[in-house]
Amino acid sequence: MKIAIIGATGLVGRKIINLSEEYFPKDTSYTFFASSKSKGTELVINKNKLIVQELIDENISEFDIALFSAGGDRSKEFAKKFIEHGAYVIDNSSAFRHDDEVPLVVYGINEETINSNTKLIANPNCTTMGLVMALKPLHDKFNLKSITPVAYQAVSGSGTQAVDSLSKEIEMGDDLKEDYADGFYPRPIAKNVIPVAGNLLENGYSDEEMKFVNESRKILSIGDLTVEPSNARVGVKTGHGTFCSAVFENEVSRESAIIAINNFDGIEYWDDPLPTPLDAEGRDNVLVSRMREGLSSKKILNFWVVSDNLLKGAALNAVQIAKYVSEL
Ligand SMILES: NC(=O)c1ccc[n+]([C@@H]2O[C@H](COP(=O)([O-])OP(=O)(O)OC[C@H]3O[C@@H](n4cnc5c(N)ncnc54)[C@H](OP(=O)(O)O)[C@@H]3O)[C@@H](O)[C@H]2O)c1
Known part of the structure; x- marks a missing residue:
């Protein structure tokens, strides 16, 4: 499985990295994205050092899942591009929460609103x-x-x-x-x-x-x-x-x-x-x-x-x- 973590250097992104170690198989491959400011920063997952990439079109490839925590503007610009490359996008921003076709999911309450055709899922506010x-x-x-x-x-x-x-x-x-x-x-x-x-x-x-x-x-x-x-x-x-x-x-x-x-x-x-x-x-x-x-x-x-x-x-x-x- 290939997972992209967008906003990996932020408060939420860093927690996602920690939790991913626990939730996903050890052979999962990860790519970390953030702004140009963080390009080249090293972050560790499963004891492997990974270099943070800048979130630009050229760096987007195929992923199974893309977890967005980089602000609504980044979600609006890039979520659809990750979906076009085959990923499910789970978005922490408020960009899509009100769209009728986008499920707003609290796991444990309404995850059944997701089906195999749902590619974009909004995470509610904290x-x-x-x-x-x-x-x-x-x-x-x-x-x-x-x-x-x-x-x-x-x-x-x-x-x-x-x-x-x-x-x-x-x-x-x-x-x-x-x-x-x-x-x-x-x-x-x-x-x-x-x-x-x-x-x-x-x-x-x-x-x-x-x-x-x-x-x-x-x-x-x-x-x-x-x-x-x-x-x-x-x-x-x-x-x-x-x-x-x-x-x-x-x-x-x-x-x-x-x-x-x-x-x-x-x-x-x-x-x-x-x-x-x-x-x-x-x-x-x-x-x-x-x-x-x-x-x-x-x-x-x-x-x-x-x-x-x-x-x-x-x-x-x-x-x-x-x-x-x-x-x-
Ligand atoms: N904090 C919460 O409790 C909470 C709860 C629910 C949802 N959220 C949502 O989650 C998102 C992140 O929140 P946060 O608290 O983690 O914020 P944060 O600590 O300020 O982190 C922001 C992240 O977004 C990245 N970013 C900013 N501008 C970017 C750009 N132009 N291109 C690529 N990446 C960019 C930052 O990268 P750099 O380090 O390179 O700047 C950083 O990784 C926000 O949309 C927020 O509304 C937050």
């Missing part, structure tokens, strides 16, 4: 991915009608430059003031919470908030799901957390909600300790906690979800999909 992992078993049990998610998004969700900026701001200690304007975000992020994640749109919501709306509906196949999202960026390196209030058609119970979650692959319920982003970092499973029945209705559940945005939120899900299509 915050939605963690939340839908918790919502799916609850929806199967109680029939989901509406959600109000409030997300605390980690800095690594914005890529390498954002992580470097957080490290620098942390090193500044007490010299970091509220008017610091040289960081990745418009406001300081270390020791701080910025009450918007992503870019604000004309409707007053951010693009990250609208991903909750559009992607949850598509993944869970609930076209009329009501979604009222609010997303903040917090001074956490890795691990997106979300408090969610969910309304169901049927009456709920805390106990059966926890059982449903614990019976679902890829997710687990923790009472003690309460799971934080630090607990989620490096962990494949999505963690759920603070399950409470609603105060105003027997049809409401309120809970906390936290997951590693680079693993199930990106690289792990992409590699799980790649493994699945390699066996179709």
